[in-house]
Amino acid sequence: MSTNEGLRAPARTGSPDPRAARVRDRLRRAAFELIEQRRVEKISVSDITQRAGVSRQVFYQHFRDRDDAVASAVAASLQAAAAxxxxxxxxxxxxRLCDYTAEHAGLYRNLYPSAASQQxxxxxxxxxxxxxxxxAAGLSERSAGVLADFLIGGIIEVSRHQDENADAGTAxxxxxxxxxxxxxxxAVGIQVS
Incomplete structure (x- = not known):
């Protein structure tokens, strides 16, 4: 198999077929449930397919590998929270994403460090x-893009470090x-309330 074949998207990834969408959702749900329970490296494609009730062949029609399925599951969940x-x-x-991160603190501990964590x-x-x-645009039109990148990186980094509150409740x-x-x-001049 050539390198390009290995990187090609699975056949059913963007399929508008409602049946394909339902199977993809079942696979995502299974991957999401598993990542909340254990570390990524302890999850296999077989674990995901068994939980979703589909074959490995069906799995590979929707996802390249375990990390692709896990990342897709977490991304879909994040998008639902953001919506x-x-x-x-x-x-x-x-x-809202702070609340989501706190609700799923175990998921983040199980996700990092893995290939799925970058996705x-x-x-x-x-x-x-x-x-x-x-x-950022409200602070500086000239350097808004750089300031936005700074905010994004800071929010992600601050969100990742929750270990000091691991024993606290979700709220x-x-x-x-x-x-x-x-x-x-x-600190950068953004009014929060």
Missing amino acids: ETDGEHPVALIH TADAYRDLIRPACERL ARANALRARIDACLD
């Missing part, structure tokens, strides 16, 4: 980019994460 704040103030989206970070970055660009973790991110936003 809850559609059209609100940019900080509302950032806060997940890219999906998170893509979700918060429009909000960070809006916030306490979410509030602590929001407070840390709000302090950073305030």
Whole structure:
């Protein structure tokens, strides 16, 4: 097999067929449930297919490998969480993703470091980019792009470090994460409330 064949997208990845979408959702749900329970390296394609009730052949019609399925599952979940704040103030989206991160703290511990973690970070970055660009534009039109990149990197990095609140409940973790991110936003001159 050539290198290009290995990188080619699976046949059913973007299929509009509702049956394919249902199977892809089942596979994503299975991968998401597994990543909440154990580290990525302890999850196999067989684990995902067994939980989803499909064959390996069907799995490979939708995903390149385990990491692709895990990253897709987390990205879809992040997008669903972000959709809850559609059209609100940019900080509302950032806060909603803080809540999501706190709700799924175990998932993030199980995700890092793995090949899927970079794909997940890219999906998170893509979700918060429009909000960070809006916030940055309010501060500086000339360097808004650079400031948006700075905000994105800072939010991702602050969100990753929740170990000090590992024993706290979800609400306490979410509030602590929001407070840390709000302090950073305030430090660069962004009004949070």
